[in-house]
Amino acid sequence: MNKEKLSLRLYQILILLLVPVLLLVLIVRSxxxxxxxxxxxxxxxxxxxxxxxxxxxxxxxxxxxxxxxxxxxxxxxxxxxxxxxxxxxxxxxxxxxxxxxxxxxxxxxxxxxxxxxxxxxxxxxxxxxxxxxxxxxxxxxxxxxxxxxxxxxxxxxxxxxxxxxxxxxxxxxxxxxxxxxxxxxxxxxxxxxxxxxxxxxxxxxxxxxxxxxxxISVTDELQNKISQLQKFIPEHRRLLVVGSTHQGEELPALAAYKKLKNDNPELLLVLVPRHPERFSTVTKLCEEQGFKTVTRSSKQPIIDDHEVWVIDTLGELLSVYALAEICIVAGSFSDVGGHNPLEPALFSKPVLVGENMANFKEITQKLTVANGIVQLEQNSELAVKLHCLLTDQELAITIGKNALGVVLANQxxxxxxxxxxxxxxx
The missing domain is CATH 3.40.50.11720 (3-Deoxy-D-manno-octulosonic-acid transferase, N-terminal domain)
Incomplete structure (x- = not known):
């Protein structure tokens, strides 16, 4: 048996021995x-x-x-x-x-x-x-x-x-x-x-x-989803969307929102957890932090009292990005390495990310060169950078247009x- 076949055989034996563990993992996750x-x-x-x-x-x-x-x-x-x-x-x-x-x-x-x-x-x-x-x-x-x-x-x-x-x-x-x-x-x-x-x-x-x-492109199906979602949101509300959050990333977003909402009473924080098993945990966290929270699955229209909207459904992140004023792409405020910043860029939205975009290094570099993204040098700067984008509409629009330009130029x-x-x- 040559070295290559031996290596593969050893791997296969190891995987076979791990089957009980793999099944246990599936059961625990279930x-x-x-x-x-x-x-x-x-x-x-x-x-x-x-x-x-x-x-x-x-x-x-x-x-x-x-x-x-x-x-x-x-x-x-x-x-x-x-x-x-x-x-x-x-x-x-x-x-x-x-x-x-x-x-x-x-x-x-x-x-x-x-x-x-x-x-x-x-x-x-x-x-x-x-x-x-x-x-x-x-x-x-x-x-x-x-x-x-x-x-x-x-x-x-x-x-x-x-x-x-x-x-x-x-x-x-x-x-x-x-x-x-x-x-x-x-x-x-x-x-x-x-x-x-x-x-x-x-x-x-x-x-x-x-x-x-x-x-990526805006399909008729996606446009229909956007129109359906828009019916739940009053015209005067400004959406600050945090997409694909992982454990530990909601608290910094909630803290930044708390600093901003007094000067921006029409601001609605929208949290989109990455994994469905965290939907209820994130909703509970927002309520424990004192925010008036509503979930997407409840199908309740947003009212003036609502401060946080938790999207606890699948397949609606792009639609939510389309309705946002500012998009924060999570996974970048932890060791995850970030998620796709091109999704909000498709809608000419100003994109903000945390320190760690290791998974999207090349994309982030292109967006940065084109002035189509805001990347924090320190995650603690979140509220300050959001304040700049909320108060300087011309800057926010420019960043969004530049981001879309990067998407179109690289297809x-x-x-x-x-x-x-x-x-x-x-």
Whole structure:
């Protein structure tokens, strides 16, 4: 047995030994989100009976990846109208997002655990012509199965940060062989492409195709959602939206809002927690802090007494950004590394982020150069910077227009990804 096969076998044995732990994690998470204990058979590769084989599989792990992959999937449906398109996720929230976007236009199931017999069963039932993975979804057993089955394997929107590169280098014995089994690796930026090559990918496999996250647009469906949401908000209220918050990020936002609201009585703080299991926790936190809070799920119209609106529903972040006066993109006030600032930029909104935007380094740099974002040097500056944007309307409008300009100037990654897939399937 050569070194590569031994490495893969050791990995597979380790994953197999971890199955009880993985199942326990799913069960524990199901206490706060029952969807984690549903459809468990799919986790082991057993697919619903109505799924058609012989098409293209696109894996987008969770909500963020599903949203990023949407332009690609939309064009895939147009390019291959006669092939079944299967979109897989890992998380229930990602699953819900797929269903919300596509209803019955695509097939959907969970990607199985990266265990030999699970992946084997998945492939036997689905018989894909091609598998498309997103960003940093590198699953050695799945990759090996594609390679052995002569299934085209494409990585799109490839992302490998400096931090991830350091961590992956510790597993180079496993990751390097896996990378070189891809048919092509399309990266978000030149930096990411260099990191994949440094990790061990053959240079002729790696290309900088741009970032799919720029390929967003205001669809008719999104415009309808915006119109529906607008009915709940009085015209005189000014929305300060904090999108995709994680634990520990709501309190600084509430503290900043408390400093601003006396001089801005029409201001409404809108909090959009990243994970559904935190919806009730965030609502309770706001109430404990003394704010008159209303939830989106209550379907109550906003009245003058309301100070905080918690969006405890899925798939409405973009719609809320569209109605905001200022958008704060969270994940950047903690060690998460930030979330996508292009989403509010699509609506020409002034975007403010915290210190840590490591996950969106290249995008943040482009927005900064174009004066299309406000990034805090210290998170404690939040209230001060918000005050500047609230009082200087011309500045806020300029930043928003500049942000939209960056979005429009960098579109095109979807077309390049589709063209690459087409060349592989000829």
């Amino acid at each position: 206490f706060s989100q029952r969807e984690y204990r549903q459809r468990l058979t799919e986790r082991f590769g057993w697919l619903p009976s109505n799924i058609k084989p012989g098409g293209i599989v696109v894996h987008a792990a969770s909500v963020g990846e599903v949203i990023a992959a949407k332009p690609f999937i939309d064009k895939l449906l147009i390019t291959y109208p006669d092939l079944p398109i299967t979109v897989t996720t890992f998380t229930p929230t990602g699953s819900a997002q797929v269903k919300k976007f596509y209803i019955d236009k695509v097939q959907h199931c969970y990607l199985p655990l990266d265990i030999s017999f699970c992946v084997h069963l998945f492939f036997r039932l689905l018989k894909p012509k091609a598998v498309v993975l997103m960003e940093t979804e590198l699953w050695p057993t799945l990759i090996q199965r594609c390679y052995k089955s002569n299934v085209e394997l494409l990585l799109i929107n490839g992302r490998l940060s400096e931090k991830s590169l350091k961590n992956y280098k510790k597993l180079s014995w496993l990751i390097r062989p896996a990378l070189n089994k891809f048919s092509a690796i399309l990266c978000q930026s030149a930096d990411n492409a260099e990191h994949f090559i440094e990790m061990g990918a053959n240079a002729d496999l790696v290309k900088n195709s741009g970032n799919l996250k720029y390929d 095109g990654a979807t077309d390049k990804s589709i063209e690459t897939l087409q060349s592989l399937l000829k």
